Amino acid sequence: MEPLSRSKRxxxxxxxxxLFCAIVPVVLLYAxxxxxxxxxGFVQTGGLYLEVPYAGAxxxxxxxxxxxxxxxxxxxxxxxxxxxxxxxxxxKDGFLPWHRALEVEPRLVTSAHVxxxxxDALIEEVVLEGxxxxxxxxxxxxxxxxxxxxxxxxxxxxxxxxAGGTVDVEGNLALVLSDGDVTAHWLLADAPxxxxxxxxxxxxxxxxxxxxxxxxxxNAAFWMGGALYLxxxxxxxxxxxxxxxxxxxxxxxxxxGAEFRIVAGELxxxxxxxxxRVGF
Amino acid sequence: MEQSKRYAEASAAKExxxxxxxxxxxxxxxxxxxxxxRTLYRAFEMLPGALSIATLAALVLLALLYPTIAAYFTxxxxxxxxxxxxxxxxxxxxxxxxxxxxxxxxxxxxxxGLKHEKIVHLVLFPFSSEPYEVVEGSIxxxxxxxxxxxxxxxxxxxxxxxxxxxxxxxxRIQETYGSxxxxxxxxxxxxxxxxxxPGKGANLSHAAEAARVGFLDARRIDYRNVLVSAFDxxxxxxxxxxxxxxxxFLTAERPYQSSFQxxxxxxxxIWQAPMLARVIAxxxxxxxxxxxxxxxxxxxxxxHATPFVxxxxxxxxxxxxxxxxxxxxxxxxxxxxxxxxxxxxxYPVSMDANAAPGFRxxxxxxxxxxxxxxxxxxxxAYILFAFMHNRKIPRALKVRAVLVQIEGFWSLVTHPLILxxxxxxxxxxxxxAFGASVLSYSLPVVAKFFLTAAMFGLVASAAxxxxxxxxxxxxxxVLRSVALVAQWLLVPLTLVAFSAIPGFESQLRLMTGRxxxxxxxxxxxxxxxxxxxxxxxx
Numbered sequence: 087m088e089p090l091s092r093s094k095r096x097x098x099x100x101x102x103x104x105l106f107c108a109i110v111p112v113v114l115l116y117a118x119x120x121x122x123x124x125x126x127g128f129v130q131t132g133g134l135y136l137e138v139p140y141a142g143a144x145x146x147x148x149x150x151x152x153x154x155x156x157x158x159x160x161x162x163x164x165x166x167x168x169x170x171x172x173x174x175x176x177x178k179d180g181f182l183p184w185h186r187a188l189e190v191e192p193r194l195v196t197s198a199h200v201x202x203x204x205x206d207a208l209i210e211e212v213v214l215e216g217x218x219x220x221x222x223x224x225x226x227x228x229x230x231x232x233x234x235x236x237x238x239x240x241x242x243x244x245x246x247x248x249a250g251g252t253v254d255v256e257g258n259l260a261l262v263l264s265d266g267d268v269t270a271h272w273l274l275a276d277a278p279x280x281x282x283x284x285x286x287x288x289x290x291x292x293x294x295x296x297x298x299x300x301x302x303x304x305n306a307a308f309w310m311g312g313a314l315y316l317x318x319x320x321x322x323x324x325x326x327x328x329x330x331x332x333x334x335x336x337x338x339x340x341x342x343g344a345e346f347r348i349v350a351g352e353l354x355x356x357x358x359x360x361x362x363r364v365g366f
Numbered sequence: 367m368e369q370s371k372r373y374a375e376a377s378a379a380k381e382x383x384x385x386x387x388x389x390x391x392x393x394x395x396x397x398x399x400x401x402x403x404r405t406l407y408r409a410f411e412m413l414p415g416a417l418s419i420a421t422l423a424a425l426v427l428l429a430l431l432y433p434t435i436a437a438y439f440t441x442x443x444x445x446x447x448x449x450x451x452x453x454x455x456x457x458x459x460x461x462x463x464x465x466x467x468x469x470x471x472x473x474x475x476x477x478x479g480l481k482h483e484k485i486v487h488l489v490l491f492p493f494s495s496e497p498y499e500v501v502e503g504s505i506x507x508x509x510x511x512x513x514x515x516x517x518x519x520x521x522x523x524x525x526x527x528x529x530x531x532x533x534x535x536x537x538r539i540q541e542t543y544g545s546x547x548x549x550x551x552x553x554x555x556x557x558x559x560x561x562x563x564p565g566k567g568a569n570l571s572h573a574a575e576a577a578r579v580g581f582l583d584a585r586r587i588d589y590r591n592v593l594v595s596a597f598d599x600x601x602x603x604x605x606x607x608x609x610x611x612x613x614x615f616l617t618a619e620r621p622y623q624s625s626f627q628x629x630x631x632x633x634x635x636i637w638q639a640p641m642l643a644r645v646i647a648x649x650x651x652x653x654x655x656x657x658x659x660x661x662x663x664x665x666x667x668x669x670h671a672t673p674f675v676x677x678x679x680x681x682x683x684x685x686x687x688x689x690x691x692x693x694x695x696x697x698x699x700x701x702x703x704x705x706x707x708x709x710x711x712x713y714p715v716s717m718d719a720n721a722a723p724g725f726r727x728x729x730x731x732x733x734x735x736x737x738x739x740x741x742x743x744x745x746x747a748y749i750l751f752a753f754m755h756n757r758k759i760p761r762a763l764k765v766r767a768v769l770v771q772i773e774g775f776w777s778l779v780t781h782p783l784i785l786x787x788x789x790x791x792x793x794x795x796x797x798x799a800f801g802a803s804v805l806s807y808s809l810p811v812v813a814k815f816f817l818t819a820a821m822f823g824l825v826a827s828a829a830x831x832x833x834x835x836x837x838x839x840x841x842x843x844v845l846r847s848v849a850l851v852a853q854w855l856l857v858p859l860t861l862v863a864f865s866a867i868p869g870f871e872s873q874l875r876l877m878t879g880r881x882x883x884x885x886x887x888x889x890x891x892x893x894x895x896x897x898x899x900x901x902x903x904x
Contacts, residue, residue, distance in 0.1 A: 193804050
């Protein structure tokens with residue numbers, strides 16, 4: 087037996103080279119978002135990218151079931167979408183449904199971080215670890231002496247807001263309170279803002295109004311990937327930061343004269359001298 | 367002043383050329399030269415490393431400045447990789463058929479119509495600190511081959527620095543088996559000879575010269591009838607090796623202008639070797655099998671055979687290089703003005719897979735071994751320099767040889783790094799505008815598709831490796847056989863860790879003048895398998 091002849095090798099090489107050259111343009115068009123639609127020829131498509139924080143959430147796009155998040159899969163890329171508005175629903179038992187009409191543009195991907203807020207917030211009274219039970223089971227959040235002192239200290243310190251101004255900063259984001267309205271601001275002038283500042287991938291803003299209704303807000307802070315704001319009427323609201331209609335918003339606590347602080351990442355509310363922890 | 371210096375250099379070069387037209391034949395590195403030649407050789411040494419760095423840097427820069435173009439490039443490159451795997455798999459498949467066909471033939475019968483009676487096989491075994499049983503296994507395999515041992519002479523060439531104990535090992539082998547051969551020489555290669563790099567090349571040359579004086583001349587054997595097999599100490603021949611080699615020699619178009627390359631298997635200890643060592647061993651074998659089907663790209667590698675007269679013409683193996691196995695081909699190619707080739711002998715010899723007692727040591731040994739192999743990149747400078755001084759070699763031949771060599775070492779380093787690292791840079795440094803494009807989401811999906819499809823080529827390789835493996839020893843269960851297939855999942859890792867990275871280190875060393883010395887792969891075989899089985903075709 088002889089080694090492969092030069093003619094055979096040339097033939098193989100030619101076949102492979104031909105296939106390669108024929109397939110390359112198709113692959114590049116596909117990768118760039120072009121799809122062939124019967125009757126329309128090549129159409130530029132876009133995509134959606136959804137990040138869901140919890141497992142067990144059902145995702146549908148335009149009424150079609152996309153999938154249910156699990157331990158490994160918490161994000162979905164949905165490609166091959168024509169330009170225009172696409173309706174996205176994410177639902178999970180015990181959480182408020184998340185719905186958004188996301189605008190898709192050709193060859194671009196619209197991304198969204200889904201914020202799932204529980205139907206009911208968990209409210210527990212803060213007590214010291216060593217404190218004796220008074221017969222009522224549950225509803226208590228036991229903390230160390232050290233943490234308790236920090237919480238008390240946080241409430242005793244003067245709140246740095248009144249009329250307005252920047253009330254909280256997280257990374258390149260700032261929360262601004264102005265005339266009782268709460269807005270989120272992207273601080274970097276020379277860098278594009280994240281996707282939730284964009285109504286569509288190519289139409290972005292640098293300021294999102296979180297609360298601009300008739301209510302007057304007196305305090306605000308970043309928390310759990312969203313924002314908290316306290317209304318004058320004592321309503322503590324948690325809202326999603328997103329320029330696209332309509333962000334999720336939920337009332338976490340209501341008591342006239344209540345104040346809130348975030349200590350060690352936890353939300354605490356002081357209501358008539360009583361301190362409670364509010365959580366999901 | 368400068369002009370007179372240049373004049374002096376030019377005069378010296380002319381004198382060199384007049385004295386010996388092949389004066390450059392044994393140049394090993396830039397430091398062997400002076401003046402303009404040294405500068406030029408140094409530039410040639412830097413070329414492969416510079417090319418690899420430039421390629422990778424250009425891609426990083428492209429990812430930073432034009433991430434979209436970089437992403438398209440990565441996709442096309444992944445596709446190219448798939449097609450390349452497919453194209454090379456055809457060569458591998460054909461060589462496997464040829465190998466099995468050759469294994470099934472009675473080569474002694476095939477020789478019946480040829481005048482082969484005067485052919486003498488000289489087998490050179492340079493060795494250092496390998497144990498008795500390793501040496502004995504190789505010698506016994508020769509005795510058990512289907513070839514009259516009285517037409518075989520063996521030289522055991524012990525490195526003096528290995529100590530007296532190793533000389534005793536050689537003597538013991540000689541006493542036990544020597545009388546069964548035409549001749550059996552034991553020689554000691556002195557340590558620290560001027561102009562030598564301690565290593566296999568120097569020892570092989572010492573062994574060849576010892577054989578010429580102590581055996582060929584003493585017995586008045588015509589050099590033209592002598593075929594030299596330069597083996598590693600662990601090389602185990604298959605039964606028809608000598609018959610097959612003789613046939614290829616006698617039927618070669620230009621037998622004295624040809625070297626003969628068997629297929630190197632690493633089967634001796636394959637069942638004992640860890641998974642990583644196995645997959646790397648078979649990868650090396652498969653690459654050699656592919657090259658066997660592309661003879662114009664084939665250079666000698668590891669265990670190979672050469673007519674004695676050709677070796678004598680170039681002063682045997684170069685004594686001052688690391689990669690003596692491939693360098694001997696280029697010495698011969700240049701000395702014969704391009705009229706020299708390697709004949710692919712699709713017949714196996716078996717060596718040890720690189721396996722140490724512990725996993726960490728195995729990994730370290732594998733890395734060092736591959737660094738030594740990829741240090742063959744030192745041939746690029748040699749070829750360019752020699753081609754520049756040899757005007758008799760046809761220009762087209764020079765261009766092709768240089769391109770094949772440069773592309774080989776360039777792709778060895780850059781391709782795995784592009785596929786598994788640099789190619790994905792646009793996703794990291796592409797910025798938010800690129801990050802919001804469909805392309806940025808398509809890149810991992812499409813590129814992964816092609817790379818996964820290329821894995822199917824590896825699945826085929828897994829099937830071939832099963833055909834090459836000797837029968838499973840009883841002490842190993844079925845799981846070991848399963849692992850033989852599963853091992854191919856390690857290929858992406860081995861491509862980067864034991865090919866690209868040691869290759870890159872070799873090129874950087876050469877580039878910066880931190881030349882590599884010879885490193886002997888330790889042979890720590892747990893148990894010798896004297897006759898690796900290969901199922902013949904049909």
